[in-house]
Amino acid sequence: MKSTYIMYIMNVLKGVSAAPGIAIGRIYLYLDENYKVPRYDVKLADLPGEMRRYRAAVQKASEEIDALKVEAAKRNLDKESGFLDAHMLMLSDPEFDKQIEKNLNKYLKNIEWILFITVKKFISALESTEDLYLRERSVDMYDVAKRVFNHLMFKDRTALPDLKMQVVLVSNDLLPSDTLMMRKDKVKGIALNGGGKTSHTAILARAFQIPAVLGLSTITDYARSGDRIIVDGNRGLVIVDPDKDTLKKYRMLRDQWTKYELSLKQQNKLPCVTKDGEHIHLHANIEMPEEIDSVIEEHADEVGLFRSEFIFMQNDFVPTEDEQFEAYTKVLKAMKNLGSVAIRTIDVGGDKLIPGLDVIEERNPLLGWRSIRFCMEHKDILRTQLRALLRASVFGKLRIMFPMISGVGELNALYEILNEVKDDLKRKKIPYDKNIPVGIMIEVPSAAVTSDILAKKVDFFSIGTNDLTQYTIAVDRGNEKVAYLYDPFHPAVLRMIKTVIENANKANIPVGLCGELAGEPRAAAVLLGLGLKHFSMAANSIAEVKKVIREIRMDEAEELAEKVLKLESADEINKLVKKWMEERIEYTE
Ligand code: PEP
Ligand code: MG
Secondary structure: OOOOHHHHHHOEEEOEEEEOOEEEEEEEEEOOOOOOOOOOEOOHHHHHHHHHHHHHHHHHHHHHHHHHHHHHHHOOOOOOOOHHHHHHHHHOOHHHHHHHHHHHHHHOEOHHHHHHHHHHHHHHHHHOOOOHHHHHHHHHHHHHHHHHHHHHHHOOOOOHHHOOOOEEEEEOOOOHHHHHHOOHHHEEEEEEOOOOOOOHHHHHHHHOOOOEEEOOOOHHHHOOOOOEEEEEOOOOEEEEOOOHHHHHHHHHHHHHHHHHHHHHHHOOOOOOEOOOOOEOEEEEEEOOHHHHHHHHHOOOOEEEEEEOHHHHHOOOOOOOHHHHHHHHHHHHHHHOOOOOEEEEOOOOEOOEOOOOOOOOOOOOHHHOOOOHHHHHHOHHHHHHHHHHHHHHHHHOOEEEEEOOOOOHHHHHHHHHHHHHHHHHHHHOOOOOOOOOOEEEEEOOHHHHHOHHHHHOOOOEEEEOHHHHHHHHHOOOOOOHHHHHHOOOOOHHHHHHHHHHHHHHHHHOOOEEEOOHHHHOHHHHHHHHHOOOOEEEEEHHHHHHHHHHHOOOOHHHHHHHHHHHHHOOOHHHHHHHHHHHHHHHOOOOO
């Protein structure tokens, strides 16, 4: 099906580079049941195979209906389950089978698509009759076809935690919880139709060091389980069914990349200082306590963001206070002699749905009942988390960080709850650190603009550019359709970053940046120039960002930032920064 030159061109897809590295492997197409019908060309020689697939799926569907009939009989539901006989008749209808074969020969498309168009025609014929009985049969027709379709599409579906072979995962989209629960050692690469660079699936792929390209829109139309695929996370490219030369070239690129990574690792003990001696702090972002080993390996000086909601996502129930205490303590103890750990209270909602929490479906989830807004209504969950955090605080240097703050009101309410929890512990003589710094994430434009007010009320700021970009430009960070607009180099975002840093400096509180921008080597000079001294990123980005920072002089960076702030668009800024960086430094895009 993909042997012509034209098809090869079509099989190179450009997406968003979400996690670096190069993966070469076999596709595992993981589709959910809401997935649209795939449509691709098949050759004449493939037709018997497609027909065999169809008949096998029909056979499976018949067996399923038989089993349902047996079950119904056991429960004395023969009368109610009479429709199953009609379903059986439809499955064995020779006329339908003939029509499928005819359409397959006529359209030369995959069998799923042929089934879809054939059923559609049958259903519209049924729906247009005067006969009520026949009209109502269209529902049955749909039901039967769906049963067959599911067998065609999902016949080899393995749950992600049960993967047995090494694969490259191709899907329409993956929930952060899917990504968290999949067998990481079996997934060599990820290629998705949906998602953007700062979606939580992308963040997890980086944390797990799995090369990933997202936002491909149509990858599932080209990919078939078992076919070979290349995922080039460095350039944001995916190649399905590569030819020999491409494969050879990519094996070389993969080896070069491995060597480059190794050379970076060898320098990771060097201090993070600019060329002119300014010390810059590099912190790590983590999602799970297990990541702490790589934080230490990469010589991060602090944990700048622990996304605590991920420990809520790994089970089907909300973790107890003791389970949370254990997770926080593990990280605090590991970092005790190194640096502090900023643990963010749960940021649920949006794309992060947690089993067991009554997070509702909303029309605008990203603008809705998310994060602190959810916690303020579920104070019990927040109190439990704060108690676990306070109890853990004696084992290391804890900082508590509240996400999604939009104004002073929320902050005051949170302090009230925090103080109640502290008082309760005091009464019960349970020890906790009395000097835990409390800070907030600046990720909502209203917080950025009023950061002068907020700075007086907290001990530190951490700028969350993933959300700040999303909310400033009004562009969903996980939606590939609008990904072209999502750019933290938008002048509005950069101006806000500058304002927040200035306001933090005026109030004499530390300010860091923990969005994905901090881990992008290309952004290091601009951020330094804007006055940023604390960068927090995926642990495995530290080595390269450090290498880049060590090649920059502060006066040059400030000059660059000044020029950047005078430009009118993200495009102009990207061009200038790219040129500036390329003239001076070797780095990965
Ligand atoms: C951010 O919004 O920049 C951030 C770090 O938080 P998250 O990516 O978890 O939303
Ligand atoms: Mg955020």
